Amino acid sequence: MLNVLIGQNVVDNNEIRLITLNPGHFHAALIQKSMYPKLSPIVHVYAPQGTDVDLHLARINAYNKRTDKPTQWDEKIYIGKDYLARMLAEKKGNVVMLAGNNKLKTKYISDAVAAGFHVFADKPMAINAAGYNLLEKSFKLAEQKKVFIYDVMTERYEITSMLQKAFSEFEEVFGVLQDGSVDNPAVIKESIHHFYKEVSGVPLQRPGWFYDVTQEGEGIVDVTTHLVDLIQWSCFPDQILNYEKDIKLWDAKRWATLITPAQFQTSTKLTQVPEYLKNTLNAEGQLTVFSNGQIDYQIRGHFARVKVTWAWQAEPGAGDTHYSIMRGTNASLVIRQGAEQGYQPVFSVESNRFKEVAYRNTFERVFREVTKSFPGISYILMGNTAVFDIPNVYKEGHEAHFARVTEKYLDFLAKGKMPEWEVPNMLVKYKLTTEALNLAIKKSK
Known part of the structure; x- marks a missing residue:
């Protein structure tokens, strides 16, 4: 039987037990929208009294009571001001799940690791330079304690992102990543999000602190973590990055x-x-929420841009959207999700070389190779663009991706190891976002 190291303790892999600490974001519940063979159904919850934990428990209860594949979570709940001390002392589980107030999160990570817990944390794990410094120390301590810190990078499991990464690895189709320029980056990742939306079919009630960037974090350090992660993961797969050697921050802005x-x-x-929040009110009585940000940087000499925008509510039929382009010397790999695409992500390969018979034949060969992993996917060639048709079986949706990340993390625990590039690249990611915040604030003064 495989073993999992918990500090100096060894437990059987079917004894992995989750602790949910002060859940304040709906992502904490989405982790439990599915059951997992490697994870105990008993989950211990530690939190202060308040709406945040009430909403979390209501979501778990709804998953347990749904008619379609109900879950069987057994929540053991402690509510009290000393919730953190009780969790650290009682050690009722061995993996701490964190999704909530980001001002508190980095300290939670540090305390949990010091006590010998693994940490499974929603993004972002740090929202400012001080948080990054503490996070860096926590990773060093985690290595000593033989525990794993891992953040929830759901977007790696979006089918269009997976296809974009897959085709970029075939030089005969993609070429190599262009260098680009600060005005015309080689890779761009942009996303649009909404404060008011539905989650699991119910209008989302957000905590008041979500609108306070000192607690939630500014947009430039929050959702940008997904976009920076996708660039590292897709453009430099399985490679260890170093901030000082590989990253050059060119510009950053916030609004x-x-x-x-x-x-x-x-x-x-x-x-x-x-x-x-009253110090954020403008003359008209509106909240001024710095939820938007853009970072322009170079990664191993290639210019990249990430941009995050938040609106109040999506247009009817729309939702959160994503745009991405990777420019290669032979082709561009593009993801669009606008009105023209019915607000559904559509992947395409765009190249002037499609007019060449040899290139079309090469593309067809590579397509067959890639789709061995994704049977049923097809494409239509329209001029210089191959537009992909993706069966619904691959379109799980954002909420289902939380189960994929959780399965991956549980697999790391069961094997007792993570890929060697994960930790250094997490540190690069959070170093970049927090340095960008500093630059953006400095520029706006």
Whole structure:
């Protein structure tokens, strides 16, 4: 039987037990939307009293009571001001799940690792330079303690991102990644998100602190983590990166989304703006939320851009959207998800060389090779663009990706090892986002 190292303790792989600490973000519940053979159904929850934990437990209860494949979670709950001390002392589990107030998260990671727990954390794991420094120390301690810190990078499991990565690895089709320029980057990742939306079929109630960037983190350090991660994962697969050697930060900017008092009340169910948010109110009484950001940088000499934008609510029929392009010397690999695509992600390969018979034949050969891993996928060649048709079986949706990441992490625990590039590349990611925040704030003063 495989073993898992928990500090200096060894437990059977079927004894992996989850602890949920102060859940304040709906991602904590999405981890438990599915059951896992390697994970005990008993989950210990430690939290202070409040709406955050109430909403979390209500979501878990809804998963347990649904008619289609109900879950069987057995939640053991402790509510009290000393929730953190109790969790550290009682050691009821061996993996701490963190998804909530990001101002507190990095300290939670540090404390959990020091006590010998593995940590499975929603992004971001650090929202400023001080948080990054503590996170770096936590990773060093985790290595000593033989425990794993891992963040929830769901976007690696989006089928269009997987196809983009797969085709980029065939030089005969893609070529090599262009160098690009700061004005015309070789790789771009952009996403649009919404404060008010549905999760698991129910309108999402957000905590008031979600609108406080000192607690949630600015947009430039939050969702950008997914985009930076995708660039590292797809452009430099299985490679260890180093911030000082491989990254050059060129520019960063931040800007605000304005939220009306009525929108805030709709989103949070709070009838008054909390005191900690009043300093963000403008002359019209709107909340000024710095939820948007852009980072321009070089990674191993290639120019890259990530950009995140938050709006109040999506257009009817739309949702959060993603745009991406990787420019190769032979072709560009593009993901679009706008109105023209029905707000569904569409992957395409674009190349002037499709006019060449030899290139079309090469592309067809590579297509057959790639789709051995994705049977049923097809494409239509329209001029210089191969547009892919992806069967619904691969279109799991964002919520289902949480199960994929969890399965991957549980597999790491069962094997007792992670790929050697994961930890250094997580540190590069958070170093970049927190340095970009510093630059953007400096520029806006």
